[in-house]
Amino acid sequence: MFITLTSEDLTKVHFEASPLWETVTSLRALQAGTPLHRPWIAEARQRITASEEPLGREHLRILTTLVQPQGFIADSLTPTPTRADTFAEALNAVAEVPAELWLRDLDCLEGRKPTGYVRATLDELRADVDAAVPRIVAALRWYWHTAVEPYWPKLRSILLADIDSRLDELSRYGIQEVFKTLHPSVRATSTGLEITRGCEATDLPAPGSGLILVPNAFVWPSTLVLNIAPFVPTITYAPRGVGRLWETTRETRESPVSRLLGRTRAQILAQLDVPMTTTQLACALDLAAGTVNSHLKVLADSGLAEALRAGREVFYQRGRVGEELLARA
Template sequence: MVRYELTGADLSEVRFAISPLNELTLSLRALRDPGRFPLHLPWLRAVEAADLDREALLALTNQRLWTPDFLNPRPRDPLARLEEELEVVAATPPPRVRADLDAVHFDAVGRPAALDGLPQAVLRRVLAALRDYWEACFEPHWQRMRAVLEADIVHRGRTIVHSGMATMFADISPRVVLADDLLTIRLVTSKVDYRRTTAGIGLTLVPTLFSLNPSTPISADEPPVMFYPARGLGTLWTTDRPRAPHALRDLIGETRSGLLTMLEAPASSTELAVRLGVTAAAVNQHLRAMRAAGLLTSARHGRSVLYLRSDLGDRFIDAAR
């Protein structure tokens, strides 16, 4: 169990961030145990064909699906870039590299062969393996992945505005509770147990597509971070067209009725285009028309514009049903 003390003004220091490196590292859980991540199976089939240093990659996690803290640094920017994050990792002191890897494999009979050798050499191999993994398996899909993560953050922000911080945390997971400025995170493992304040540092919340439950750094010395499962994972790899009510399709057409049906959760035009199997230009034209009619709202997050059904759009769907 991890407890973060969010005292006084620190509640205003709760921030969200998206981290390509953390997605890359946490995805190693799916490589080690694909059965726990059935929604990623379409992506995992493509990963199987990639030419990767699998020995090094799989050595970065264990049976509990832990990953080394130095590979999960707190994002310095809400929209961090992978190369900037890898530079931070490359500067990790050798004793820290060895200690964090040993913390992951503390109960193993022997250290994985890929982690043998001087820490500097191990770190170079790990960085090379992660770069190859990114280029082959993440870069082609990152725009779509990022859209789902950004949509989650927009949803959390709306929840904070309308219902408060405690409701937002409760919506993440029953394992996360904010009471009297104390955030309690019940981890799956009992091996991690500490309490620390966020005073002067703040708390960073990082949505991820590769976590079934909320998680935190292993060590209490790390800056306060909580990784949590992002909403919308079920839509990430699907290309099915949603079936809108017949009356709605007859009224506004197949594509617009499909978009309106899908936008009960925020999404970008890029994500919507992939899911509908049409061009982004065509989707944008429909989205602008429906927003002008009051059926959608939009908000910018980083480089993306996220769309969401408005109250009028909700009533429109309900009436058609």
């Protein structure tokens, strides 16, 4: 696949963290059993099984028809993300995708010659697209609340940290260096981006539409590309630090770090594998926010942790000294 980028497109490159894209790609990870996400997969399956939603089984049938373990994903599930998109706002955009675009997606899925329930579900959706879209939206809403929303604060933290890192890289070295570090399958040329995965679309976005880069934990180890009209070209890629996403807090009760810093500060430092807010840390460790904030200040003042701002929120992550301390312990 090739994404042509004009000089105008390059001025419109920006990053987005999208709860909808995470939700959709998590469906693939759930079915594929992606090793990196096994801790989440085990918990998500338990939550889905325990769900009291009467239509839960039907919701899952629809979603796993549109998002399968590999291959094409219905583009209409992931319309162009916008700044500060909440999941509800993104879901409204899904509901507003025209019927002809849904039919285009269903035709593409049909072209893969599906069998069993997938074939039957596709026929059912195609028979009345106008009636199918509200069902798809309801299925996405249920799945988000059940399997993804409980983990969104942690996911969002790592996505925003990646964006902050990429923006710093952009300001220092330029957009071409950013492109080089997105994913091994993405190669920058003088006229655009060549991506070794995916297939060419016939209905391409208009030149000058820009480019959206979306860090996405569940897309690992691959990428996902949206390059078809009327959407803005979009590339998802795994954020830096995704390998530590589901790590549990390191045992600190009797560790040398615990004896040096005290148990609570050692627990907080160990938890900062991904950037987290004071509130998130307080919830994770079952501590008062004020207590966590006091310890974070000490850790930050000593260089063991560092603060970074994303909009109105302040996240904390381990600093270089903190990483070295834990590595030596």
